[in-house]
Amino acid sequence: MLGPQMIQDMVDQVHVMQEKMRTAQDRQKSYADLRKSDIEFAVEDKVLLKVSLINYVSEPTHVLEVKMIELDDALTYVETPKEMLDNKVRKTRHGKTVLVKVLWSNHQVEEATWEAVEAM
Structure with a gap:
């Protein structure tokens, strides 16, 4: 015992x-609280980024195109659909939903999103 x-x-x-x-x-x-806190920058803040290019090999395909986006006075812009690339029907428990793949203005084809037809 x-x-x-x-x-x-x-x-x-x-x-x-x-x-x-x-x-x-x-x-x-x-x-976790420290990691969650939002970092805010003012317009006049200088932000330095450390970039390591030790093993980088230059390639012409890595060059990005610069596109000018027109902003309004509040420094925002309205995203508009540019083209419908594809469509499909998704079956759900409550019926069918028709989806379309939308190419948005100011975006590349790789960034197209699937949207419900009712929302478009």
């Missing part, structure tokens, strides 16, 4: 383990 002293020792060890687990969880939460 287990003596009362042995049971008390086990209870004490359980309390120590629970305290260590609480400490680890608190550290994890504080780290």
